[in-house]
Amino acid sequence: MTSFLRPAVPGEDPSIKLNGKQPVRSFNSPEKSGETAIDRQAIKYRAISSHLAIAPPVSVVIPAMNEAENLPYVFKSLPDWIHEVVLVDGNSTDDTVAVARELWPDVKVVEQRGRGKGDALTTGFAACTGDIIVMVDADGSADGNEIVSYVSALVSGADFAKGSRFANGGGTDDMTPIRKLGNRALCAVVNAKFGARYTDLCYGYNAFWRHCLDKIELDCTGFEVETLMNIRVVKAGLKVQEIPSHEYLRIHGASNLRAVRDGLRVLRVILTEHGDRRSPRPGPQRTVALNTGRGELS
Numbered sequence: 001m002t003s004f005l006r007p008a009v010p011g012e013d014p015s016i017k018l019n020g021k022q023p024v025r026s027f028n029s030p031e032k033s034g035e036t037a038i039d040r041q042a043i044k045y046r047a048i049s050s051h052l053a054i055a056p057p058v059s060v061v062i063p064a065m066n067e068a069e070n071l072p073y074v075f076k077s078l079p080d081w082i083h084e085v086v087l088v089d090g091n092s093t094d095d096t097v098a099v100a101r102e103l104w105p106d107v108k109v110v111e112q113r114g115r116g117k118g119d120a121l122t123t124g125f126a127a128c129t130g131d132i133i134v135m136v137d138a139d140g141s142a143d144g145n146e147i148v149s150y151v152s153a154l155v156s157g158a159d160f161a162k163g164s165r166f167a168n169g170g171g172t173d174d175m176t177p178i179r180k181l182g183n184r185a186l187c188a189v190v191n192a193k194f195g196a197r198y199t200d201l202c203y204g205y206n207a208f209w210r211h212c213l214d215k216i217e218l219d220c221t222g223f224e225v226e227t228l229m230n231i232r233v234v235k236a237g238l239k240v241q242e243i244p245s246h247e248y249l250r251i252h253g254a255s256n257l258r259a260v261r262d263g264l265r266v267l268r269v270i271l272t273e274h275g276d277r278r279s280p281r282p283g284p285q286r287t288v289a290l291n292t293g294r295g296e297l298s
């Protein structure tokens with residue numbers, strides 16, 4: 001078992017410091033005389049449940065523009081063990097920021113200076129302090145309770161945990177037949193051109209170790225950002241784990257996504273990345289076989 005994720009010990013405070021007075025032994029190596037900590041950092045365990053605790057701090061990034069009505073549903077599902085919530089406000093004209101602060105008093109609000117989802121996410125990533133970063137949409141379509149599956153995949157060996165609505169156990173209530181067809185076609189092109197094995201391409205519920213940002217420069221501003229990330233993690237040779245996820249209907253308001261317009265932008269990204277000789281040569285996607293609580297995936 002990884003030293004980051006371990007069973008909570010009955011009667012032991014899971015939030016004690018590893019280098020504090022009550023030492024915690026690594027569960028992936030024998031205890032040696034004089035050893036008192038998993039590593040030399042002052043990391044705290046945070047309780048996920050009465051049986052499970054986690055060490056790496058987790059940051060959740062939520063790009064939002066005029067989502068005041070949806071935020072109560074988003075924040076309600078977020079686990080209380082996460083390290084921080086970073087809300088990127090895209091110049092909202094409603095009470096988005098005020099509602100976020102009321103629902104999560106410690107929320108870190110970052111003002112977006114540019115436009116588009118890609119720009120918002122890049123802004124949010126730069127403001128994160130956690131070792132793990134999770135991307136969550138502000139429309140209420142994502143279930144925050146699934147975050148534990150993403151984090152489990154990362155601490156078990158993956159670099160990038162990619163949500164999939166079409167992996168076994170996933171689903172969607174929000175895609176029209178045209179969007180499903182387009183997503184499937186674009187996904188097939190990416191798999192063929194870059195040696196990936198994705199079952200879903202255009203989905204914004206993902207998580208990754210912060211160090212991945214050093215290897216996948218994000219230089220787009222729109223909804224195509226998810227596709228760009230998915231391609232560049234493969235090009236960088238990072239280990240990818242798909243996580244079954246269920247996408248619910250947007251609760252209030254209308255989406256800014258436009259199937260044809262944004263589909264063409266995604267296709268342009270795919271063609272540009274495939275023809276970019278400066279990028280690493282495409283190769284087989286590195287995957288890890290993990291048990292994230294939803295069955296074995298590879």
